[in-house]
Amino acid sequence: EVEDEIAVGGKCIYMVSDGTGWTAEHSVNAALGQFEHCLVDRACAVNTHLFSGVDNHERLMEVIKQAAKEGALLVYTLADPYMAESARQACRHWGVPSTDILGPITEAIASHLGVSPSGLPRGAPGRSYGLTDEYFKRIDAIEFTIKQDDGALPQNLHKADIVLAGVSRTGKTPLSIYLAQKGYKVANVPIVMGVELPKTLFEVDPEKVFGMTINPVVLQTIRRARAKALGFKKEARSNYSEMDHVREELEFAGKIFAQNPVWPVIEVTGKAIEEIAAVVLRLYHDRKQRCSMPRISKRY
Amino acid sequence: EVEDEIAVGGKCIYMVSDGTGWTAEHSVNAALGQFEHCLVDRACAVNTHLFSGVDNHERLMEVIKQAAKEGALLVYTLADPYMAESARQACRHWGVPSTDILGPITEAIASHLGVSPSGLPRGAPGRSYGLTDEYFKRIDAIEFTIKQDDGALPQNLHKADIVLAGVSRTGKTPLSIYLAQKGYKVANVPIVMGVELPKTLFEVDPEKVFGMTINPVVLQTIRRARAKALGFKKEARSNYSEMDHVREELEFAGKIFAQNPVWPVIEVTGKAIEEIAAVVLRLYHDRKQRCSMPRISKRY
Numbered sequence: 378e379v380e381d382e383i384a385v386g387g388k389c390i391y392m393v394s395d396g397t398g399w400t401a402e403h404s405v406n407a408a409l410g411q412f413e414h415c416l417v418d419r420a421c422a423v424n425t426h427l428f429s430g431v432d433n434h435e436r437l438m439e440v441i442k443q444a445a446k447e448g449a450l451l452v453y454t455l456a457d458p459y460m461a462e463s464a465r466q467a468c469r470h471w472g473v474p475s476t477d478i479l480g481p482i483t484e485a486i487a488s489h490l491g492v493s494p495s496g497l498p499r500g501a502p503g504r505s506y507g508l509t510d511e512y513f514k515r516i517d518a519i520e521f522t523i524k525q526d527d528g529a530l531p532q533n534l535h536k537a538d539i540v541l542a543g544v545s546r547t548g549k550t551p552l553s554i555y556l557a558q559k560g561y562k563v564a565n566v567p568i569v570m571g572v573e574l575p576k577t578l579f580e581v582d583p584e585k586v587f588g589m590t591i592n593p594v595v596l597q598t599i600r601r602a603r604a605k606a607l608g609f610k611k612e613a614r615s616n617y618s619e620m621d622h623v624r625e626e627l628e629f630a631g632k633i634f635a636q637n638p639v640w641p642v643i644e645v646t647g648k649a650i651e652e653i654a655a656v657v658l659r660l661y662h663d664r665k666q667r668c669s670m671p672r673i674s675k676r677y
Numbered sequence: 678e679v680e681d682e683i684a685v686g687g688k689c690i691y692m693v694s695d696g697t698g699w700t701a702e703h704s705v706n707a708a709l710g711q712f713e714h715c716l717v718d719r720a721c722a723v724n725t726h727l728f729s730g731v732d733n734h735e736r737l738m739e740v741i742k743q744a745a746k747e748g749a750l751l752v753y754t755l756a757d758p759y760m761a762e763s764a765r766q767a768c769r770h771w772g773v774p775s776t777d778i779l780g781p782i783t784e785a786i787a788s789h790l791g792v793s794p795s796g797l798p799r800g801a802p803g804r805s806y807g808l809t810d811e812y813f814k815r816i817d818a819i820e821f822t823i824k825q826d827d828g829a830l831p832q833n834l835h836k837a838d839i840v841l842a843g844v845s846r847t848g849k850t851p852l853s854i855y856l857a858q859k860g861y862k863v864a865n866v867p868i869v870m871g872v873e874l875p876k877t878l879f880e881v882d883p884e885k886v887f888g889m890t891i892n893p894v895v896l897q898t899i900r901r902a903r904a905k906a907l908g909f910k911k912e913a914r915s916n917y918s919e920m921d922h923v924r925e926e927l928e929f930a931g932k933i934f935a936q937n938p939v940w941p942v943i944e945v946t947g948k949a950i951e952e953i954a955a956v957v958l959r960l961y962h963d964r965k966q967r968c969s970m971p972r973i974s975k976r977y
């Protein structure tokens with residue numbers, strides 16, 4: 378989906394934010410999931426255009442006029458109520474369909490808290506971020522996770538919040554990184570047939586270890602693509618991606634999981650990284666909280 | 678903010694999704710930014726609770742009843758229109774204030790495209806993900822980026838989409854990882870006074886290189902925290918985080934940036950990682966597209 382060419386054909390969606398635009402993009406992506414049946418093969422084509430840092434009236438009008446020209450839908454997040462109202466009115470005036478992503482949720486929270494929103498965009502002068510405990514925690518988690526990738530430094534497994542174990546190409550690395558971005562220190566340990574696992578894996582709190590498993594046919598497909606991309610020689614390739622070997626290695630992993638019944642085993646076949654992350658974190662928090670309804674709780 | 682204790686005091690926000698819940702969480706986080714003036718020092722306290730994978734009516738009702746008990750605001754994303762309508766009605770019935778995050782944007786896109794939404798949640802049976810080109814591209818980007826971290830493998834700079842250069846603790850690593858998650862291959866190159874930069878840095882397309890700079894006082898604060906965390910000895914610490922050294926090193930970096938005027942220099946002081954990413958990507962796409970209005974375009 379990441380392409381740079383200017384759209385040729387297809388309906389346009391403009392995403393406009395006084396900030397980064399990631400909130401609008403995330404919501405639009407979720408909603409586009411509802412049109413996959415039609416987006417497949419570009420039966421109905423969609424082009425999105427993200428305009429970030431739109432923090433003054435003039436630029437806002439420029440973008441809306443362009444949206445009118447291109448016949449785009451405009452999705453916006455504008456913290457300043459005057460800017461949001463201007464967007465609404467200009468869209469109506471130029472016949473641009475529009476959706477406010479930030480307004481409704483902000484209003485709901487305002488009346489829930491009994492507090493007025495600041496109306497200040499995230500980049501507004503005088504506001505400062507970056508140096509909170511949360512910021513340092515997240516950076517530490519990312520740096521820790523990178524260093525432990527692919528079984529490196531097994532002596533540090535006890536420092537991890539979450540340990541992932543699974544055979545090659547079950548998505549341990551991208552999952553680790555995704556979780557690290559959310560502030561968790563993650564270590565991942567590859568399971569390779571014939572290679573002994575670090576003994577620290579069996580010494581750490583088993584409640585923080587997660588096994589990953591996958592359908593062998595799907596795994597073979599992924600490994601073939603991988604072997605090709607890496608330019609493996611035919612022989613190395615067959616060991617890595619031949620069906621018998623793939624099955625045996627998954628069985629080998631399955632036995633280890635069976636010997637460690639406290640480890641939850643996550644089935645990753647056909648799941649996106651963020652979906653696997655959701656499953657892991659739900660279990661992780663559930664185990665820590667042991668409350669009746671699994672949930673991830675935070676304080677602000 | 679990542680804490681596991683059950684709330685003691687504070688208003689509750691329940692986030693409910695038939696999927697991962699990340700969309701609801703992202704929107705709530707953006708909206709909470711509008712209440713920072715009051716969240717600071719927990720003058721008004723907020724507790725969020727994320728319920729993912731709520732894909733049947735029974736569990737939905739359970740969560741809403743609990744929300745009613747806790748006096749929570751309920752924010753939901755439910756793809757199945759019957760589930761979404763049930764949530765709306767149950768919330769009204771039990772007096773739970775609620776906001777639908779997915780419905781309005783999905784409806785807007787539906788009428789824009791002239792196509793009905795599928796109504797299927799992301800985990801619905803029969804749907805498959807994971808093995809698209811986009812999936813492989815993202816994983817490659819993450820693996821590439823991890824391997825190049827902190828100046829490793831300068832011979833690979835020409836393979837990167839984006840190269841970041843800056844002194845230690847300007848946030849190169851978390852920024853690289855954030856961009857990698859979005860599918861960009863990133864390499865980062867540390868600038869250290871007295872250490873020669875890899876010559877490949879000056880051989881690659883200068884349009885993909887970004888310098889990073891930061892206020893010296895803020896950098897010193899970050900470095901002090903870092904030196905303490907790493908348990909640096911006093912002497913090593915002073916070289917790394919003493920003001921004279923910090924200033925000199927930033928000046929050294931500034932000279933290199935001045936000698937390479939095509940590199941944009943990004944001021945990162947007080948910016949969150951996702952804000953810096955937004956700036957970098959806006960420039961990156963703008964340089965590639967050279968169209969009159971900077972924007973990031975994608976095709977679906």
Ligand SMILES: Nc1ncnc2c1ncn2[C@@H]1O[C@H](COP(=O)(O)O)[C@@H](O)[C@H]1O
Binds near residue numbers: 397399454456500708
């Ligand atoms: N920390 C924050 N403080 C104030 N406003 C924010 C914050 N984070 C996001 N926003 C606002 O929420 C909307 C979405 O942000 P973004 O995802 O950066 O486009 C924009 O209108 C931002 O100005």
Ligand SMILES: Nc1ncnc2c1ncn2[C@@H]1O[C@H](COP(=O)(O)O)[C@@H](O)[C@H]1O
Binds near residue numbers: 413
């Ligand atoms: N690829 C997708 N296909 C269908 N629905 C999706 C997709 N991605 C997200 N959604 C829906 O969008 C909402 C938000 O998703 P999530 O961020 O996983 O909570 C949920 O109702 C999901 O079911």
Ligand SMILES: [Mg+2]
Binds near residue numbers: 396400401402454
């Ligand atoms: Mg936005």
Ligand SMILES: [Mg+2]
Binds near residue numbers: 696699700754
């Ligand atoms: Mg959600």
